Amino acid sequence: MKKNVRTFLVALMVFAMVAVVVAGCAPAPTTTSTPTTAKPKLKTAMVTDVGGLGDKSFNDLSYEGLKRAQKDFGVEIKVLESKEQADYERNLTNLANAGYSPIFAVGFLMTDAVSKVSTTFPKTQFGGIDEFFDKAPANAAGLVFKEQEASYLAGVLAGLAVKDTTIDPKIKNNNTIGFVGGLDVPVIERFRAGFVQGVKSVNPDAKVVAVYAGSFNDQAKGKELGLSLINQGASIIFPVAGATGLGTIQAAKEKGALIIGVDQDQFLSVPDAKDIMLTSVVKRVDEAVYQTIKNELDGKFAGGTNTSFGLKEGGVALAPYHNFDSKIPQSIKDKVDAAKKAIIDGKVTVKDSLK
Amino acid sequence: MLSDVLNPDLFASAIRVATPLALAAIGGTICERSGVVNIALEGMMLVGAFFGTAATLALQGTSIGPLAAVWIGLATAVATGALFSLIHAFASIDLRMEQVVSGTALNILALGLTGFLMESFYGHPGSTDAVRETLPQVFNFPVAAAGSGLLGTVWTWINTLLFSHSPIAYMAIAIAVIGQWALYRTRWGVRLRALGEHPRAADTVGINVRRGRYAAVVISGALAGLAGANLALEQVGTFTENMTNGRGFIALAANIFGRWTPVGSYLASLLFGFTDALQIKLQLVSSAIKVPPQFFLMLPYVLTVVVLAGVMGRAVAPAAVGKPYEKE
Numbered sequence: 001m002k003k004n005v006r007t008f009l010v011a012l013m014v015f016a017m018v019a020v021v022v023a024g025c026a027p028a029p030t031t032t033s034t035p036t037t038a039k040p041k042l043k044t045a046m047v048t049d050v051g052g053l054g055d056k057s058f059n060d061l062s063y064e065g066l067k068r069a070q071k072d073f074g075v076e077i078k079v080l081e082s083k084e085q086a087d088y089e090r091n092l093t094n095l096a097n098a099g100y101s102p103i104f105a106v107g108f109l110m111t112d113a114v115s116k117v118s119t120t121f122p123k124t125q126f127g128g129i130d131e132f133f134d135k136a137p138a139n140a141a142g143l144v145f146k147e148q149e150a151s152y153l154a155g156v157l158a159g160l161a162v163k164d165t166t167i168d169p170k171i172k173n174n175n176t177i178g179f180v181g182g183l184d185v186p187v188i189e190r191f192r193a194g195f196v197q198g199v200k201s202v203n204p205d206a207k208v209v210a211v212y213a214g215s216f217n218d219q220a221k222g223k224e225l226g227l228s229l230i231n232q233g234a235s236i237i238f239p240v241a242g243a244t245g246l247g248t249i250q251a252a253k254e255k256g257a258l259i260i261g262v263d264q265d266q267f268l269s270v271p272d273a274k275d276i277m278l279t280s281v282v283k284r285v286d287e288a289v290y291q292t293i294k295n296e297l298d299g300k301f302a303g304g305t306n307t308s309f310g311l312k313e314g315g316v317a318l319a320p321y322h323n324f325d326s327k328i329p330q331s332i333k334d335k336v337d338a339a340k341k342a343i344i345d346g347k348v349t350v351k352d353s354l355k
Numbered sequence: 356m357l358s359d360v361l362n363p364d365l366f367a368s369a370i371r372v373a374t375p376l377a378l379a380a381i382g383g384t385i386c387e388r389s390g391v392v393n394i395a396l397e398g399m400m401l402v403g404a405f406f407g408t409a410a411t412l413a414l415q416g417t418s419i420g421p422l423a424a425v426w427i428g429l430a431t432a433v434a435t436g437a438l439f440s441l442i443h444a445f446a447s448i449d450l451r452m453e454q455v456v457s458g459t460a461l462n463i464l465a466l467g468l469t470g471f472l473m474e475s476f477y478g479h480p481g482s483t484d485a486v487r488e489t490l491p492q493v494f495n496f497p498v499a500a501a502g503s504g505l506l507g508t509v510w511t512w513i514n515t516l517l518f519s520h521s522p523i524a525y526m527a528i529a530i531a532v533i534g535q536w537a538l539y540r541t542r543w544g545v546r547l548r549a550l551g552e553h554p555r556a557a558d559t560v561g562i563n564v565r566r567g568r569y570a571a572v573v574i575s576g577a578l579a580g581l582a583g584a585n586l587a588l589e590q591v592g593t594f595t596e597n598m599t600n601g602r603g604f605i606a607l608a609a610n611i612f613g614r615w616t617p618v619g620s621y622l623a624s625l626l627f628g629f630t631d632a633l634q635i636k637l638q639l640v641s642s643a644i645k646v647p648p649q650f651f652l653m654l655p656y657v658l659t660v661v662v663l664a665g666v667m668g669r670a671v672a673p674a675a676v677g678k679p680y681e682k683e
Contacts, residue, residue, distance in 0.1 A: 052596075054473075054481025081480075184648050211638040212648035218600045219482075219591040220375075224368055228635045231364045243482055243595045250485070250591050272485045 044069065044293055045078040045100040047091040049107030051216060052081045056270070057242055057263040058285045062106045062129055065289025072290075073297055088113035096121040102141075102296050104129060104289055108187060114140055125301050127292045129285055130187055132306050142306035143288045147187065148194025148350040149343050150281045150316035151238075154260050155198020156339045157279060157318075158236045159206050160332045161258075167327045170256045170276070171235045176207045178229035178257075180248045182216040182241035190352045191240045191262070191281065197351055202335065209234060219247030226251025236260065236278065249273045265319035278328075280319035287314060312344045360636040363515035368635065370516075371590070373621070373628030374524045375400070375582040379606035380613065380620035381527075381534050382578030388538065388615060389571030390551040390675040394458035395443050396579045397603025398465030402439045403580025404587035405469040407432030408594035409476060411486045421487035429490065429523075429584045436580015437573045439465070444572035448565055451679035462603070470596050482595040490589040493525060494518040523585040527621065530578070534617030547571060551673030554680040564680050579603070605659065612662050614670045626662075630655040 046066055048059040066077045078100060080091040088110045095103050096117060102125035105114045111131040118126045118140040126140040133142045158177050165171045177199060181188040196208050209232060213221045222241060226248035229237055237252055238260040239245030245262065249270060252259050259266070259273060261280030266273065288309050295301050309315020318336065321328055342348040379396045386393040411428030415421040439461070446457040473480055496514055499507070538544040549557040550567045558564050582602070587594050606620075609627060613619025634651040641651065 052480050054479040054596075056481060060481075181648075209639055210648075211635060212652065214649075214652035215600060217595055217597060219593065219595055219598055220372075220586050221600075223591055224372060224632070225635055228364065228368065228639060231362070232359065232639055243598075246482060246593060246595070247591050250593075270485075272487075 042073070042075040042293070042297060043078070043098075043100045044075050044102055044104070044296075045080065045095045045098075046104035046106060046289070047088065047095065047110065048079065048081045049109060050082050050084060050087075051107075051242060052083070053079065055242060056266075058129060058283065059106055061264060061283070061285035062104055062289050065286035065293070066104070068286065068290050069293040073293065075293060075297075085109060089117060092117040092126075093120070096124045101125045102127050102292060102301065104292075105131065106285075108132075108185070125296060125303060127289070129288065136304045136306060138304040140304070141292065141302050143292065144306055144308050145283050145285075145288070145315050146308055146310035146350070146352070147190040147281065147283060147316055148197075148352050149311045150283070150318055151191045151194030152198035152201075152343065152348075152350045153311075153318045153336050153339055154238060154279065154281050155195040155200075156202050156336050157198075157328075157332065158195070158238065158260060159199035159201070159203035160335060161278065161328065162206060162236055163203065164329065164332070166329075167324065168258060170258055172233060174233045174235075175203070175205060176209060176233040176235065178226075178232075178234035178237035179208055179210040180222060180225050180229070180237060180239040180241050180245060181210060181212045182244055183214065184212050186353075188240050189354060191238075193352060193354050194350045195238055196354070198339070201339070201348075213241055213244045216242035216244055218244050219250070222247025223251045226257070227255060230255045230257050238262070238281075240281075246270065249276070252276050261319065267319065267322045274323055277322065278324055279321050282317045282319045284309065284315050284317065310343075311340060359640050360633070362636075363512045365632050365636050366629075367515045367519050368632035369625060369629040370520060370524055371628070372631045373624040374527045375585045375590075375602055376606045376609055376627060377527045377531065377621040377624035378523070378582035378585065379579045379603055380609040380624050381530055381617045382575035382582075383607055383610035384613065384615050384617055384620050385534065385538075385547070385571050385578070386575035387610065387676050388551045388673055389547050389568045390554055390673060390678065390680070391444070391447050391568055391572055392454040392458065392677045393440075393443065393572065393575050394455060394604070394607060395440070395461035395465075396575070396582075396606050397599055397601065398458075398462040399436045399439050399576045399579035400583040400586070400599045400603050401465045401469055401597070403432035403436035403583030404598060405472065405583075405594050406435035407580070407584045408483055408486065408587045409472075411588060412483060415487050422491070425486060425488055425490055425588055428486070428588050429581070432584035432588070433577045433580045436583060437577040440572050440576020440579070443576070444569045447679065448568050448572070451681065454677050454679075466597060469594075473594070473596060480596060482593050485592045486588065489592040490521045490523065490584075492519065492521050521589045523581060523589050526581070527585075531617045531621035538617060548673070551675055554675050554678075558680070558682065564682070568680075582606075608659050608663055611670055611672075612659075615673060623662075627655055627659065630658050 046062050051059050053059055069075050070077045104127045106129045108130040114126050114128045118137045128142050131142050132144050161167055165173050199206050211225045222244035236258045239248040240262045249259050258278045259276050260278050263283050265280045267277040383393050407428040410431035411424045414424035446452040447454040546562050554564045609623035610620050612623040634654045637651050
C-alpha cells in the first residue's frame with residue numbers, strides 16, 4: 001500500500017515537471033491574419049537562434065520584419081524558437097513540411113542546417129539571416145550585413161567625442177575607448193574591425209581596448225568587463241554581446257561611461273540607459289526579412305546568392321543621437337555624415353576583419 | 356602595464372565574481388554534509404533570481420519605494436530558493452529517488468519554469484526590465500580621503516578591496532565563517548555531519564534523520580536563492596533567462612575543492628573568482644601581447660579541472676552522500 005502511494009507520488013511529480021517543461025518550451029503563439037486576397041496566401045515563418053524571442057536583438061528584429069509583412073501583405077506567419085542548436089534542423093524541417101515558404105533561419109550558426117534542409121525541400125525557399133553560403137542552393141538566399149560600415153560611423157563619432165569633454169562630464173580625456181564582444185566570431189569581428197578603423201581615421205592615437213565575455217547571455221560577466229574597462233579609463237564603450245551587453249550598460253550607469261548601443265536603437269529598447277546612450281549601430285534585420293518576403297511575392301526571390309545589406313541598401317545605419325543631439329557639436333556630426341557619404345560613394349572601403 | 360593587471364580592482368572583482376559561487380557552494384556543502392547530493396544549485400539560483408526580480412519589479416512602484424522593494428526582493432529570492440529545494444528534499448529523502456536524477460530534473464524544471472513565467476508575467480522572453488534600484492553599496496568612503504602619495508595608494512587599496520562591496524558580498528563572508536563554526540563547534544553541526552557519515556548510527560542515538568536532512572536541503576536552497584539575488588538584484592538589476600550560466604556547477608566543484616567545508620568553499624570560490632578577474636585584466640592588456648581572447652576565457656575552467664584532478668590531494672566525500680536512508 002505504502003509503495004503504491006509512493007509510486008503514485010513519483011508519477012505525479014514527473015508528470016508535473018514534464019508539463020511545466022513542455023509548457024516552457026512550447027513554440028511562441030502563432031499569429032494568423034484574416035485573408036485579404038483571394039489567391040492562396042503566402043505562408044512564411046522563421047526559426048530563432050537559441051537566444052530566442054525577447055533578445056532585443058536579431059531574433060526580435062526578424063520577427064518585426066515578419067509582422068510588418070503580415071500587416072502590409074496579409075501573409076500568414078509563424079515562429080519556432082530553438083532552445084539548443086540541435087533544434088535547428090528539426091524546426092526547419094517541421095516548417096518546410098507544413099508548407100511554409102520562405103522560411104527564415106536566424107543566425108550564422110544555422111548555416112549548415114539550412115544547406116542541408118534546403119536540399120531536402122527543393123521547392124521551399126530559405127532565407128538565412130547572417131548566413132553566408134559558399135555554395136548557396138538555388139532555393140536559399142544568404143542575407144548578410146555590412147556591420148562594419150555602420151560601426152565605422154560609430155567609430156568616427158567615438159573617436160572625436162572621446163576628446164571632447166564638453167559633451168558629457170563622463171568623458172575623461174584619456175583617449176580610451178572600450179569594446180565588449182560576446183564571442184570572438186566573424187560577425188562580432190566585423191563590428192570591431194569597422195569600429196576600430198573609424199576611430200583611427202579621426203583619432204590615430206586613441207586606444208581601443210577590446211575584451212570578450214565568452215557568452216551572449218551572461219550579464220554579470222558583461223558587467224565585470226564593463227567595470228574593468230572603466231577602471232582602465234574607458235569613457236565610451238561599444239558592447240556587441242547580446243544580453244551580456246546589458247550588464248556592460250549597467251556598469252556604465254553605475255561608474256559613469258557612455259555607451260554605443262547595438263543591433264537596434266537601444267535608446268528605445270533599454271529605457272533606463274537613456275542618459276548614457278550616445279547612439280546605436282542599427283542592423284535592419286527586419287528590413288532584410290521584409291524585403292525578402294516582398295521579393296518572393298513579386299516572384300523575385302534571390303535564391304542561390306548572398307545579398308549584402310550595407311549603408312547604401314539601408315541594411316545598417318547609425319541611430320539618432322536622441323538626448324545627445326544637442327550636446328554633440330555640429331562639427332562632429334558633419335564628420336560622421338561625411339564618412340557615411342564617403343562609404344556610400346565607395347570612396348572609403350571598410351575592412352570586415354582585423355587582419 | 357603591470358599596474359593595469361595588478362591593481363586593487365582585480366581583487367575587488369575577484370570578490371564580486373566569487374560571491375554567488377561561494378553562497379551556492381556553501382549551500383552545497385551543508386546539503387552534502389547531511390548526505391544529500393545537490394546538483395540542483397543552478398536551478399535554485401535561477402528560481403531565486405527570477406522571483407526576487409519579479410517581487411522587486413512588482414513592489415518598486417508602490418508607496419514603499421524602490422529601495423525597500425529590492426530588499427523584499429532579496430527576501431523573496433531566499434524564500435523561493437528554499438521552497439523550490441523542498442521538491443528536491445521530498446524526492447530524495449521521502450521518495451528515495453536517485454538524487455542526481457532529481458537534481459537534474461530540477462535544473463531543467465527551473466529553466467523551463469522561469470522561461471514560462473517570464474512569458475506569462477511580462478509577455479516576452481529574454482530579459483526583464485531593470486529594477487529601479489539595485490542593492491546599494493554598504494560603505495561610501497571618499498576615494499581621495501587620504502590624498503595622494505603612499506598613504507593615498509594604501510587607502511585606495513583598502514577602500515577598493517574592503518569597502519567597495521554591496522551587502523550580499525559581506526553576507527557571504529559572514530555565512531562562510533558562521534557556517535564553519537556551526538558545522539564544527541555546535542551540536543547541530545556534529546549531528547549534521549553524522550547524518551552524512553553514518554545515518555544509521557545517528558538514528559540509533561535518536562537523531563531524526565529525515566528532519567535533519569530536510570533542514571540541510573532547505574538551507575542549501577535558501578543560500579542558492581541568495582546567490583541568485585546577488586546576480587539579479589545586486590550585480591545587474593535584471594533577470595535574464597539562464598542568467599546563472601553554469602555557476603551552480605562551478606559552485607559544486609568549489610564545494611568539493613573546499614573539501615566540504617564552508618570556509619574551504621568560500622576560498623575555492625575566491626580562487627575561481629580571482630582567475631576569472633585575472634583573465635579579464637589580461638584581456639585588457641592582451642592587445643599588446645597578441646593572444647586570442649579564447650585562451651584567457653579558458654583559464655578559470657582549466658584551473659577547475661586541474662584542481663579537481665587532484666593537485667590539492669584527495670578530497671574525501673561524506674561516506675553516506677547520495678544514499679537514501681531507510682529506517683528499519
